[in-house]
Amino acid sequence: MQNSTKKTQTNEEIDIIIHLAEEPVAVQKRMAQMNGIPFTEIDEENIEAAINAQQQSVLEEMAAQHIYFKKPHLYKTVLNAISTVIRKKDLDKLSSIRDVMLVEPNAAMEAMSLPSADYRAPQVNEFDPVHAEVQALWAEGIQGQGVKVAVLDSGIDPDHPDIRHAYRGGINFVDQSDTEKYSRLRAGNDPSETSPDERSNVAPEKGVTSGRPFETHHGTHIAGIIAGKNENGVKGVAPGVDLYAYRIFGGYMGGSLTTILEAIEKAVVEKMDILNLSLSDNSDLENHALSIAVNNAILAGVVVVSTAGNTGSVRGSIRTPGTSRMGIAVGNSTIDDELDSSSSRGPSRPNFDIKPDIVAPGTEIYSTMPGYGVKAAYKNAYARETGTSQAAPYITGVAALMKQAHPEWSPLDIKVAMTNTAKVLDTTSYNVFDQGSGRIRPYAAVHPSIVAYCTEEIDADGKGHIVENRRGAITFGSVKLAEDVTITKLVLVKDIKGDGGVYDVNIQITEPFEGATITVDQPSFTLDGECLLDITLTAPKSENTKYRDEILGYVHITSADRSVEVSLPFAADFSDGATVIPAIEEFSITKKDISFGIEEANDETEVTLSINSDLSYPSLEITDYLSKAPLDSLFYSNGMSLGTWKYPILHRFTSSWTNEDTTLEDGIYSIDFTGMANGEPLTDTIGPIFVKSTKPVITGSVNGSTVSGQVTDQYIDFSTTLTELGEGFDVNEKLAASYSVTSDGNLVTTDSFILNQDGTFSVELDSLHPEHDRITITITDAAGNNGELSL
Structure with missing residues (x-):
């Protein structure tokens, strides 16, 4: 028995899922089929009875041991589990009950879309790299007819003109009895999006922690990618499917693991062909309850397509249900066959499994948005969104085309043909944990000449139940x-x-x-x-x-x-x-004194960063050294892999904050790096860095054999300012002063001299002949700028 929650002995209540020993219905049915044993309705009834008996036995034992619990929800099809609420102090007693295999938290879930970026893809999907292949399949009459697709999401707007042709109804799994959140209840057969007028008067317009608006749109956007009808430039990949909405996210996109598990169970019972799960939990484990449920749904004959996640290009950032070993986890590619920087990478744990399985267009995808039943609103009910949420329904659509063309194919057959025929993207930029098998090629997936697969044995449910997993x-x-x-x-x-x-x-x-x-x-x-x-x-x-x-x-x-x-x-x-203790092994700059007034200086200055671990949300910022205020960012991404990286310091650069051209003016700066490793910040700084593109200005005179004068220069100002902070420097470290004497054009002598801290100087020469001698004073600063004065 494993316990994946913290054992804090308090009366605090926790929402949990209890996994039990008996295999769920879908698994036992599949086992019988694999062994050539007939599986009848009576067999299914007997299995359900055994599961019910085990669940009741555990609940009775919980009551006997005085374990407080609230009204439980029971699962039997894709999981044999109980979701309920107990007190933390009772975890140990619960763990000791016979037939309890695993206890894990009921986690909050979220959809996998990102805010729209400044980049704008073409409005219609004719420009994506695989659209011609989809059109070729449509020309053959393959548009997903007769295939039942369930979208487990925030609902679908059934009145949208691009969707209503395919919409076949669905189920609402969201409880709207909280009057502080919702203004009214919702019927169980109404899986439409959460509309603004369902918000109670006391509920905020945006979620306090998430910042998401109360009303939802995510499921409708997904539905358009799968089955849009092209009323306004949106035609889904498989417009002929029968589309079902399973509403699992309510206001503010709130949802939970138990609700999603309930929806997956229902989808299997209702014999859906394909499920689209554009959502994720914060786990990279293959034996998470959601990943186990996906495995078992696939064993029951349902294709399950899910997101890889939007946690960035860091190794191991794949998120459940994308960690399911039998499911199809989808990464996000752009129209020019690059990977979006937000798209999560594998491997999953603990089996070093190759994830994502495949990638598909998911960046700035133009699709349907809800009008919430207001007829006039549908003219503009379209928008662009980015994320693996948008890539997954592309694959769902292709899977529907494959299912129509090959109704006898199993979910694993569909996955193998799809991944086998994918286009492997640039392997110098993306490895197998970035792109999996590559970018989807719909026509080849539907019409493969050959397939090649490896059969492996896996633990499908985390309880040691071994099944065959056929994959490409x-x-x-x-x-x-x-x-x-x-x-x-x-x-x-x-x-x-x-x-x-x-x-x-x-x-x-x-x-x-x-x-x-x-x-x-x-x-x-x-x-x-x-x-x-x-x-x-x-x-x-x-x-x-x-x-x-x-x-x-x-x-x-x-x-x-x-x-x-x-x-x-x-x-x-x-x-x-x-493993390694995450560390920055090198953070250096080729020069701390930079002039942009010197030709080719831009090519000579760069920052080197060497890290021994993968990092999330790395940022390279320019900071005002004096005030410590961040001024701009040279680099930001969702993640970076271990290795050595180099960043040029340019006079003009593109700000990663504003995406605009920015000029690095003269001043005193630091370059600061920040990244996250295992949830902890990793930081370093280089400074002070002096940017100075002006030449030293020299004034002076000769009196007998004495040359005296004044140097005016920013480095003198920099030193004065830093001295006030206790960090001043000798101006002679930054300003190299020298003189030379020529007589009738011939060099007589040359030497260096020392400046006073205010820039004044006085140099005694052995002898001068004003009638034919010339004295040249030269000041060269540390950034390479030269100033001269001839006397």
């Missing part, structure tokens, strides 16, 4: 190198079209590990129905493996004429669980 990826997982290692995975290649032919196998290693190799037993083979390939990992013994020691890449299977290609990503982790 090869996960070697965590590999210990206590001795030389050889691991072989079997990849089955199937001829779908029956064309046969000769195929070549190419191994592309994108992230090498010294001494490790990936090989195939048949680099070339003739396909006649089916062919089994041995993909073998070999790696030498190593006693000093470290964090991020791994081998990543792709297996490409290509027809001899190059007309057909499928790819399978692979990954193996050799770190043996090694």
